[in-house]
Amino acid sequence: MLATLPTVSASEKASLEQALRSSVWRASDLAVSRATTMQSGYCDLDKELPNGGWPRSALVELLVQQHGIGEMQLLKPMLAALSQQQRVALIQPPYLPHLMTCRAWQLNERNILWLKPQSSSDALWCTEQFLKNACFGIVILWQSNTRPEALRRLNLAAQSTDTWLWLVRPLAAAADASPSPLRIALRPALGGISADIIKRRGPHSESPIYIPLADMPVHQLGVDQNEAPIHRVHTASIARVSTPALV
Amino acid sequence: MVSQEAACAGVRLGMRNGGVLAVAPDTGILEREVPKEEMALDAIATALMQYTPEITLQADHSLLMDVSASLTLFRGVRALCAHVVRSIESLGFTAHLGVAPTAEGAWLLARSLRVKGQPYRRRVLSTNSLHGRLNLLPCHLMPAAIPYRDWLIDIGARRLEALRKLPRAGLLRRTSKDLVAALDRAYGESPEIFEWINPPLHFSARVETFDRVEHAEALLHGATRLILQLVGWLAALRQSVRVFTLYLEHERGRAAMPPMELEVALAEPVWHEEHLIRLLKERLGKIELQRPVIALRLDAVKIEAMLPPNESLFPEPGGSPADYARAIELVTARIGPENILTPAQLDDYRPEVCNAWVPVAFKPARTLQIEALEGRPFWLLAKPIKLLLRDERPFYVSSLKILEGPERLEAGWWSDDTVARDYYVAQAADNTCYWIYRERVPDAPWYLHGMYA
Numbered sequence: 001m002l003a004t005l006p007t008v009s010a011s012e013k014a015s016l017e018q019a020l021r022s023s024v025w026r027a028s029d030l031a032v033s034r035a036t037t038m039q040s041g042y043c044d045l046d047k048e049l050p051n052g053g054w055p056r057s058a059l060v061e062l063l064v065q066q067h068g069i070g071e072m073q074l075l076k077p078m079l080a081a082l083s084q085q086q087r088v089a090l091i092q093p094p095y096l097p098h099l100m101t102c103r104a105w106q107l108n109e110r111n112i113l114w115l116k117p118q119s120s121s122d123a124l125w126c127t128e129q130f131l132k133n134a135c136f137g138i139v140i141l142w143q144s145n146t147r148p149e150a151l152r153r154l155n156l157a158a159q160s161t162d163t164w165l166w167l168v169r170p171l172a173a174a175a176d177a178s179p180s181p182l183r184i185a186l187r188p189a190l191g192g193i194s195a196d197i198i199k200r201r202g203p204h205s206e207s208p209i210y211i212p213l214a215d216m217p218v219h220q221l222g223v224d225q226n227e228a229p230i231h232r233v234h235t236a237s238i239a240r241v242s243t244p245a246l247v
Numbered sequence: 248m249v250s251q252e253a254a255c256a257g258v259r260l261g262m263r264n265g266g267v268l269a270v271a272p273d274t275g276i277l278e279r280e281v282p283k284e285e286m287a288l289d290a291i292a293t294a295l296m297q298y299t300p301e302i303t304l305q306a307d308h309s310l311l312m313d314v315s316a317s318l319t320l321f322r323g324v325r326a327l328c329a330h331v332v333r334s335i336e337s338l339g340f341t342a343h344l345g346v347a348p349t350a351e352g353a354w355l356l357a358r359s360l361r362v363k364g365q366p367y368r369r370r371v372l373s374t375n376s377l378h379g380r381l382n383l384l385p386c387h388l389m390p391a392a393i394p395y396r397d398w399l400i401d402i403g404a405r406r407l408e409a410l411r412k413l414p415r416a417g418l419l420r421r422t423s424k425d426l427v428a429a430l431d432r433a434y435g436e437s438p439e440i441f442e443w444i445n446p447p448l449h450f451s452a453r454v455e456t457f458d459r460v461e462h463a464e465a466l467l468h469g470a471t472r473l474i475l476q477l478v479g480w481l482a483a484l485r486q487s488v489r490v491f492t493l494y495l496e497h498e499r500g501r502a503a504m505p506p507m508e509l510e511v512a513l514a515e516p517v518w519h520e521e522h523l524i525r526l527l528k529e530r531l532g533k534i535e536l537q538r539p540v541i542a543l544r545l546d547a548v549k550i551e552a553m554l555p556p557n558e559s560l561f562p563e564p565g566g567s568p569a570d571y572a573r574a575i576e577l578v579t580a581r582i583g584p585e586n587i588l589t590p591a592q593l594d595d596y597r598p599e600v601c602n603a604w605v606p607v608a609f610k611p612a613r614t615l616q617i618e619a620l621e622g623r624p625f626w627l628l629a630k631p632i633k634l635l636l637r638d639e640r641p642f643y644v645s646s647l648k649i650l651e652g653p654e655r656l657e658a659g660w661w662s663d664d665t666v667a668r669d670y671y672v673a674q675a676a677d678n679t680c681y682w683i684y685r686e687r688v689p690d691a692p693w694y695l696h697g698m699y700a
Contacts, residue, residue: 068698069679072625087571095626098697099590099602103619109590114604117582126578133574188678217622217650217672217680217699 030202038164041077042211049182050201054078056164059155061183063171063198067094067142070193071168071186073213076105078164079138083108086137089130091115092123093142105215124150131157131165140166148177155179174198191216284308287340290452292444294334294475296483298327303441306390309357311350311441324370334479338472346370347377350441351433355388356380374435381433382408389433391426407433446483450547452476459498459539463531466495466540470527473545478520481553487516490549493527496542504538514572516551522573529580575607584608596658597666598696602627622651622672624682624697631694634683641683641693645676657687670696 030050037053039046046052054060064071072079079088088111090097102109113136117123120143127141131154141154146169158165167180174185183199185208192212197205249258256271267274292302292310298321301313314327321327328344335342345357346369356369362383371377384407386392386399392410398421404410410418411430419427431437454469470493481488490513494506509530517523579587588604595601634641641647652671659665668684675681682697 065677066679068624068626068681068700070700072700093626095698096602096604096629098598098623098625098627099604100598100620101623101625102590104621104623112590113607114588115578115582116586116588118586122582126582129574129578133570135571135574190678215622215699217674 028203030200033201036162038078038081040074042074044209045074045195045211048197048200048205048209054164055182057159057161058165058182059151059158059180060164060166061173061178061180062166062168063174063183063185064168065171065185065187067168069186069188070213070216073215074186074193074195074211075140075166076215080106082137082164083111085111087111087113087135088138089113089115089127089136089140091127091130091139091141092117092120093140120145124154127154127165128157131161131163134161134163136163138164138166140168142168144170146173148179152179290454290472290476291335291338291340291342293446293452293483294338294472294479295331296444296446296479297334297481298331300446300483301441301443303443305354307358309354311354313350313441313443324372328370334475338475339468344369346372347380348372348374349377349433349435350439351429352377352381352435355384355433358388359384378434382406382411386410389426389429391423391429395422395426446480450477450480450550451544453542453544455542456540459541461536461539463534463536464528466531466543467524467528469543470531470545471524473543474520474523474527477545477547478518478523480547481518481550484550485553486550487518487553488523488547488550489513489516490547492546492548494544494546495536495540496544497538498541502538506544507534507537507540509534510548514576515569516553517573518553522577525577526580529577532581579608596656597664598623598627598656600659622654624680625700626698628696628698631684631696634693634695636693641673643675643681643683643695647673647675647681647683649673650680653685655687656684672699 030048033051035051035058036056037049037051038056039053040049049055062071062074082088088107090112092115097112097114099109102112115123115126117126123141123143124146127139130136130139146167151167154165154167171185171187174183178199180199181201183197185196185198187194187196187208189210192210193216194208194210196208249260253267253271253274256274258267258271258274262270264276267276288304288308288310292304295302295310295312299312299314299317301316303311305311312331314324317327318324321330324346328346332342332344343357345353345355345359347353347356348371352371356371359369361367365383368380371380385405386407386409387396389407392399399405399410402413404413407430411434415427428437432439452473454472456466456469460466460469473493477488477491491511493509493511495509496506497504511526511530513526575587584606587607589607591603591605593601593603632643634643634647636642637646650672653669654671655669657667667687669687670682670684673681673683680699681695682699683693683695685691685693
């Protein structure tokens with residue numbers, strides 16, 4: 001039996017491997033499924049996400065060390081692309097969304113809706129209604145304490161619609177179990193953001209990914225190299241790129 | 248009417264009160280209230296108008312519905328029957344349902360009782376099987392035959408089959424014309440003519456709660472019954488409702504209060520039961536009752552002609568505008584209109600003024616594209632936080648390092664809230680970037696105003 005193997009020519013072997021690749025999943029590969037995804041706009045992140053982008057119809061958790069570290073810029077390419085045609089709901093954000101920035105990011109502000117329910121149960125209820133209704137392209141929900149059954153319910157509601165759903169939670173929730181198929185911990189980084197994928201379909205992610213964000217103030221300074229102190233900042237950001245694990 | 252338990256204890260129809268109490272002392276005897284029965288029947292008829300406009304009241308608390316035109320719409324007899332039974336159940340009543348090609352036949356089937364050793368069917372579709380079913384029914388089911396019951400039993404005509412075999416002329420002479428006519432109608436041998444109920448032009452329905460209700464959520468059951476009637480009425484008139492009012496009536500007496508009004512205005516006129524009930528549920532969940540409620544009344548204030556949905560060949564990914572309006576309405580009912588905000592366009596340089604959000608119900612006037620300034624943070628603080636100074640540097644969690652600035656904003660001099668600030672971008676030790684400012688006065692403190700999210 002084994003003796004027949006060497007007779008297979010190299011080209012045949014290559015074509016065999018090609019055929020197998022689509023039907024056999026290796027544990028070292030990222031999971032590939034029929035789930036619809038959309039490119040996040042950041043190549044480094046796309047490489048690490050299953051199917052190469054943000055998944056639709058799934059609960060995606062962003063666990064932030066604190067609010068305002070670049071989490072919205074991470075979603076900016078998606079928001080800018082989808083808000084042209086579809087509606088975007090921001091439910092219970094921690095601060096006021098700044099319209100000037102929305103304009104500068106070329107979001108279609110007519111499609112943006114900001115909900116500020118008084119209680120977190122109201123916020124979860126509103127999210128579920130919007131998911132059921134399927135009128136929204138993107139729903140982003142901010143919550144600090146979420147019970148596991150609420151997460152399960154959100155995940156189920158998300159699976160039944162064609163909506164992109166993000167849940168932004170504090171980093172402390174990373175230790176808790178969650179039904180979400182994709183969980184990303186976000187920490188601030190110089191001129192960008194450091195993303196640590198703590199749960200995904202596929203192998204465990206080894207180290208945090210550094211994602212440079214164009215709109216982070218540091219980066220803008222880095223382009224301008226006329227002054228000495230600014231130049232120093234620029235080199236620091238380069239150094240950060242090469243050593244993401246230190247972040 | 249005698250309940251099963253009472254019948255077991257020996258209570259029979261036609262007994263006097265004293266006799267009943269002698270046989271079964273624990274029996275509860277209820278007075279019959281004819282006006283309430285009529286109201287209930289009217290309510291059921293109104294609610295059932297959503298299935299067919301041809302509906303009429305019949306003797307012995309029956310309703311006749313001509314559903315021949317509705318069968319395709321509701322996908323068959325079986326599904327339609329299930330719909331009708333469910334509607335009647337949600338009104339809080341039970342019904343016996345009979346289906347037959349003739350109205351009289353359906354009525355007889357609905358009144359028929361289960362007999363041992365005989366197939367029991369109340370739904371027949373063909374004339375042949377109707378004849379087979381009717382042949383087995385006892386004669387006394389027909390009200391016109393009751394006066395001749397003993398005579399019919401004596402001559403051996405217990406069932407309708409035997410009654411029909413009797414010579415027609417003799418039957419006409421010995422019994423009444425009504426009996427023969429009813430027999431003909433039931434078997435489909437003579438046409439049936441009915442006067443269908445005309446729905447009133449204004450809708451107002453009232454329902455009494457079973458008890459004094461002190462929690463608004465508990466009113467939903469009664470409100471559902473009213474909504475069902477409203478939906479039936481709307482369907483009969485081919486109308487849809489835009490504004491309706493629910494009155495919560497309080498107890499009369501010394502501390503009488505005017506009924507509490509709950510006006511529900513809809514963004515789009517609707518005639519669907521689920522949406523109205525869900526909307527009312529959210530509204531009822533929010534109100535607090537001052538006093539117990541004893542009755543509910545529902546008035547349709549504003550109605551419009553029902554517009555058929557404009558369907559497109561390929562469904563849009565974002566859902567239809569009507570779906571969106573419905574979602575917004577539902578959420579508004581729960582969290583209040585002031586908490587659903589949409590951007591308004593205001594031309595101003597002050598961040599707190601220019602970042603204007605208005606309730607979604609209030610549609611902002613569309614102005615020209617306003618210039619977008621780069622380098623602003625995504626999050627703004629509702630109220631700027633005053634920062635401490637440490638080593639001559641602003642301090643927030645850690646000491647802040649100024650990266651950019653100043654950007655000078657000066658506006659609002661034409662009103663009282665003049666703003667003259669220098670904005671800087673600052674970075675904390677953990678690389679988080681903040682938008683901070685300083686008033687342009689000597690020794691002014693630093694304020695945190697935004698975060699680069």
